[in-house]
Amino acid sequence: MAEKTAEKKVETKTVKIYIMGKEYEVPSSLTIMKALEYSGYKYIRGCGCRGGVCGACATVYRLQGSYKLNVGLACQTVIEPDMYLAQIPFYPANRAEHVLENMSPAVEEILKRYPEIARCLCCNTCKKSCPQELEAMEYIQAALRGDLKKAAELSFECIMCGLCVSRCPAEIQHYNVAILCRRLYAKYMMPKAEHLKTRVKDIEEGKFDKELSEYVKMDDKQLIGEYDKRDIEAV
């Protein structure tokens, strides 16, 4: 199978990287995460999904000779020669309590909880430090204007890694603002699914109980018969 044949290694090129300032030599094709493990680190913090969606592995790095500070997800970013890197497995951010039931999708609700968004300097550092390349400043500005739809849509792919929060000169806690906007938008502004309400009501009234219990009692032969009879909705 794949994993057996994969033993054939063609690539042995190695590069030097600097993990928290200390030099290691590792195969050049690795991600930062795999390079750390290869170098002997065992993750406790700083590693979750290993697939770019959980935001556990926020990393900052500089390349030798460049002033530029780069950001990335350790599980997604391939190492580069002479990379100086450190992961930021935790960065403090306050989260304001919000009981959605008692709220409305109004700008005051956001400002009451996160007044610091009014301090946004429009410097765009948050966008530049977002490994998802989200329009973070734009969504904060949208929230400030009370445009929750835009704030929700622009922040939808946020993985809450916290890099924006770590770099913001106005001390904004972007991802917490974003999730509040999304939840308010989805709960109060997106139209509800009518067919869903109808179906839930039917189920509560027991409309499918008889049919379902008949199926539960059928033997395999009957069930296979029923299964084969299904028509398939067109793609």
Next chain:
Amino acid sequence: MSYPDNMLENIKKIESTRARIVEEAKKGDNFPRLSLEDGEKLLRKYHPDYKDGTKRELKVGKSKGELVPNEFADVIEAYPGIEPGEIDLEQVDYDVDVLVIGAGGAGSAAALTAQEAGAKVLVATKLRHGDANTMMAEGGIQAADKEEDSPTRHFLDALGGGHFSNDHDLLAAMVHDAPAVIEWLEDLGVMFDKDPDGTMRTLHGGGTSRKRMHSAGDMTGAEIMRTLRDEVRNREDIKVVEYEPAVSLIKDETGGCAGAVLQNMETGKFSVVRAKTVIIATGGFGRLHIQGFPTTNHYGATADGLVLGYRAGCSFSFMDASQFHPTGVIFPEQNVGLLITEKVRGAGSQLVNADGEQFVYPLEPRDIESSAIIRECFERKKGIETQTGRIGVWLDSPMIDVLEGEGTVQKEFPAKYRQFMRHGIDISKQPMLIFPTLHYQNGGLKISDDTSTEVPNLYVAGEVSGGIHGRNRLMGNSLLDVTVFGRRAGTAAARKAKEVKVGTLTLRHLTAYAKELESVGIKTERISPMILPDYVGKVG
């Protein structure tokens, strides 16, 4: 970096057949589905579950004699890492009504309903809250909530996918609760994909006869997970402790479950939780790398809950059936094993071999789809080889744009698009090379439809349980399972907690288990639960 030259060369062939295949598919002139019988034959010949020498019979515990994958038997037939004398059970660190072990989708849903039922809840989890398989789910969640659909159809589809092995009562419970669960999530503020009038946009998944796959972009699980997590954080009566996995359950003299021992991963310190009822919601076992397969699972998917529950006296269902997702990434090498959601096929892309030809219906149940890919690569030798010697076939994502118009791939699959773009591959123009990857633990601890187990006061929900999906789960039924049974577990555990009086705490069941291992001659240094896989010094 993009594809190397030999692959680019081959992609030209794929491009040359693309228009024709899309035209055929549009006319419904698809590659035909296999009959149940032919599917079964394919499975027996090519599915990894049927490969000789990869399983062994358990020698101890309630499921003694059952065949399970060797890697799983290794963690079951292992010694507990703690000596009972090492821990002072009279020094109780947390005293609660309901203890939830594992803060993924099932655990978070359980915590919420338990709290709503009046319980004081502690959630103990291994990594951060939400570092879980739930966070990774891309494609969607099933529920029969449209007029042309019904819970019984959902029941039938899932049953066919599971080769009619599913536990009927559990499955009926799942399809019955499904629409209510979607409504609950909608009300919590999950941004489902909807039409402007609020109608849920739903698609097919492998093995479905109606379009009932609900989604939130290609981050459905993340959207559900972060919403549930956010809601848990709103509730004062729920306390969450992170980086403190459970290493053993605790019982009392009646034999009922009465808490757990947690261990701080950073300081090594143990804590004792006394709880009236306990819910195990620790998810799956992908990081055991069954048969050496790469996996889609998160870092902490190491079967811990199965070990805990089994030692306490639960039994297993279907632990011999592993799910290999047909479309795992095999190029670029850094992303090997990562998932490409089935929704990519649901949206119209097809699997094609090195000749640019179809060889399987794109939406067969997963085990059949995987078997067909394995056959194509290794028997028919129509795969494409990577520089590191991996062999796979193409998932032709550009077909989606041909079918639905330019920009669709990028709009519908933003996360996947971004992931490949990082490696210079534009999946709206170039196909993805894939091979099956270890994805899901079909089986698990045996439960009833209220999630209770053979051990009093112990409840189990989510991927760690077995029976709902039988031998093979369909896409979208797991996010559903974890929310349905997570909610059921919370309610049942909170209700039961009202009548439980906890006695004297004991770890005697661990000593007994170790004795049983010794008595059947198992001498090993292995200890479990594993907690984290070990990739130190390797390429994980």
